[in-house]
Amino acid sequence: MKTTTKITVTALLCVAALYFLIPVYWLVIAATKSTGDLYGSSGWWLFNPQLFENLKQVFTYNDGIFLRWIGNTLLYAGVGATLSTWVAAACGYALAKFRFRGRETVFNLVLGGVLVPFTALALPLYLLFSQLGLSNTVFAVLLPCLVSPFGVYLCRIYADAAVPDELLEAGRLDGAGEARIFHTVVLRMMAPALVTTFLFEFVGIWNNYFLPLVMLSDTKLYPLTLGLSLWQSTADREPVLTQLTIGGALVSVVPLMIAMVFLQRFWRGGLTEGSVKG
Amino acid sequence: MRQKLSIAGFLAPFLVLFSAFFLLPIGYSIYRSLTVVERTGPLGLGGAEQVFGGLTNYLWALQEPGFLGGLGRILLFGVVQVPVMIAGATLLALLLDSASARWKGFFRATYFLPYGIPGVLASILWGFLYMPGVSPFSELLGVEIDFLGQDNVLWSIANIVTWSFAGYNMLVITAQLNAIDPSLYESARMDGANAWQIAWHVKLPLIRPALVLTTVFSIIGTLQLFAEPMVLKELSTAIDVRYTPNLSAYSEAFVNNDYGLAAAQAVLLALTAFVLSFGFLKLVGRRGP
Numbered sequence: 001m002k003t004t005t006k007i008t009v010t011a012l013l014c015v016a017a018l019y020f021l022i023p024v025y026w027l028v029i030a031a032t033k034s035t036g037d038l039y040g041s042s043g044w045w046l047f048n049p050q051l052f053e054n055l056k057q058v059f060t061y062n063d064g065i066f067l068r069w070i071g072n073t074l075l076y077a078g079v080g081a082t083l084s085t086w087v088a089a090a091c092g093y094a095l096a097k098f099r100f101r102g103r104e105t106v107f108n109l110v111l112g113g114v115l116v117p118f119t120a121l122a123l124p125l126y127l128l129f130s131q132l133g134l135s136n137t138v139f140a141v142l143l144p145c146l147v148s149p150f151g152v153y154l155c156r157i158y159a160d161a162a163v164p165d166e167l168l169e170a171g172r173l174d175g176a177g178e179a180r181i182f183h184t185v186v187l188r189m190m191a192p193a194l195v196t197t198f199l200f201e202f203v204g205i206w207n208n209y210f211l212p213l214v215m216l217s218d219t220k221l222y223p224l225t226l227g228l229s230l231w232q233s234t235a236d237r238e239p240v241l242t243q244l245t246i247g248g249a250l251v252s253v254v255p256l257m258i259a260m261v262f263l264q265r266f267w268r269g270g271l272t273e274g275s276v277k278g
Numbered sequence: 279m280r281q282k283l284s285i286a287g288f289l290a291p292f293l294v295l296f297s298a299f300f301l302l303p304i305g306y307s308i309y310r311s312l313t314v315v316e317r318t319g320p321l322g323l324g325g326a327e328q329v330f331g332g333l334t335n336y337l338w339a340l341q342e343p344g345f346l347g348g349l350g351r352i353l354l355f356g357v358v359q360v361p362v363m364i365a366g367a368t369l370l371a372l373l374l375d376s377a378s379a380r381w382k383g384f385f386r387a388t389y390f391l392p393y394g395i396p397g398v399l400a401s402i403l404w405g406f407l408y409m410p411g412v413s414p415f416s417e418l419l420g421v422e423i424d425f426l427g428q429d430n431v432l433w434s435i436a437n438i439v440t441w442s443f444a445g446y447n448m449l450v451i452t453a454q455l456n457a458i459d460p461s462l463y464e465s466a467r468m469d470g471a472n473a474w475q476i477a478w479h480v481k482l483p484l485i486r487p488a489l490v491l492t493t494v495f496s497i498i499g500t501l502q503l504f505a506e507p508m509v510l511k512e513l514s515t516a517i518d519v520r521y522t523p524n525l526s527a528y529s530e531a532f533v534n535n536d537y538g539l540a541a542a543q544a545v546l547l548a549l550t551a552f553v554l555s556f557g558f559l560k561l562v563g564r565r566g567p
Contacts, residue, residue, distance in 0.1 A: 043414030
């Protein structure tokens with residue numbers, strides 16, 4: 001391999017890395033500054049760092065509402081992703097391993113569901129939930145997130161390839177019920193697909209902005225995304241919020257980025273299933 | 279019989295939830311889009327009732343310059359941003375796949391990082407990087423760049439979307455590259471092909487399904503553009519409440535309380551997404567995502 005090629009390739013990769021990292025670097029630096037220094041000093045270097053004071057303010061502002069937002073986010077994304085993964089696994093497994101009338105119809109419905117823009121659903125969902133008196137509750141954000149057509153699609157493809165019929169037959173001969181076979185044998189074999197589905201849903205729910213924005217008016221129920229955008233949009237009236245937004249963004253972004261780095265192999269694994277055989 | 283019951287048991291949770299939170303809202307949206315509010319009594323003060331309005335809301339939506347302008351704007355956005363992002367992601371995946379690349383794990387992780395940052399937070403972050411007086415880029419160049427002005431703001435948004443999703447798309451493409459049988463490269467090399475020719479003639483055709491998949495998801499994502507302009511709206515006077523179709527629908531519903539019109543706009547947007555994604559799939563001659 002020629003040295004010039006090696007240098008060119010590495011240089012290109014480094015330039016790309018800078019593009020992705022500079023905003024994060026700026027965020028880390030900016031989070032250490034006072035509001036005045038944010039405007040008054042160079043954005044590239046540290047200047048009178050006071051990270052801990054800033055973070056203390058983030059966590060104590062408005063009786064610690066930021067902590068509540070973290071809790072809400074974990075609740076919505078954690079519970080939502082867990083339940084929706086189980087729901088998708090059961091459906092995907094049934095579609096892959098049983099022959100029944102209407103099977104193709106159900107699967108086509110699922111495929112169609114993958115293509116529906118989620119924001120087109122949020123508006124009518126709000127109207128329906130508010131007629132039931134359930135808008136502005138935890139359920140309004142949680143329940144719609146339990147449906148994951150893409151998860152069903154992934155689970156079906158994976159179950160098709162990874163769960164052998166003989167094993168199911170053996171279980172049936174032993175007298176185990178279908179639900180028992182599913183929960184003890186099948187789920188374990190589908191573990192990689194379940195992890196991928198879970199992560200997809202987790203990131204999807206944590207990313208979701210439109211649905212909670214439409215549904216929630218009580219700031220105590222807000223997830224982090226909504227809370228921080230509230231701070232950002234009211235910063236012109238209350239300048240300290242600019243600094244709080246930056247500090248809050250740092251606190252919310254860093255754990256997720258670290259998780260991304262360690263979990264990226266699950267995305268690759270699961271996506272090969274989805275894209276190669278699709 | 280017992281088996282039928284268990285199949286139903288496996289399918290039921292998804293189908294019930296799918297009907298309640300997918301099919302029902304779609305149906306309700308279509309129903310609301312066909313109704314208009316009629317005011318009764320003198321000067322319309324007697325009260326309001328919902329009546330069947332046929333396609334009135336759709337006609338309004340299609341005559342509304344703001345909504346059409348927003349639709350045109352995101353189509354322009356998609357025509358530029360989607361190819362740029364997919365090409366960039368493909369280039370990065372191919373570079374990382376080549377024998378010349380060093381520190382592959384580090385680079386791959388770095389490119390994937392922004393995917394973990396929600397669009398709202400990415401927009402807040404880039405909002406600061408664009409903000410006059412704060413922007414480190416303007417500082418670096420020594421001139422104030424007008425990232426948020428009328429001419430640039432659409433491309434500033436495009437940059438946020440690219441930053442967020444290029445690494446994710448790269449990972450999908452990488453997954454498919456890893457699935458290629460290495461003996462194919464061996465035979466190409468025996469035939470005298472160099473690294474560039476292998477990338478162009480062997481790898482690129484084989485990662486086509488991944489490119490199709492990422493493009494379709496990007497098209498759908500582009501049409502739904504909402505969080506980024508919603509956040510930047512606070513910083514830029516160039517973004518109004520009808521900047522994208524989703525912003526239009528949102529403000530019709532929650533600012534003007536015209537749910538019928540908002541529903542019609544949401545339906546039109548969903549239809550556009552269907553037409554464009556199926557159109558694209560048809561164009562490249564493959565079925566399903």
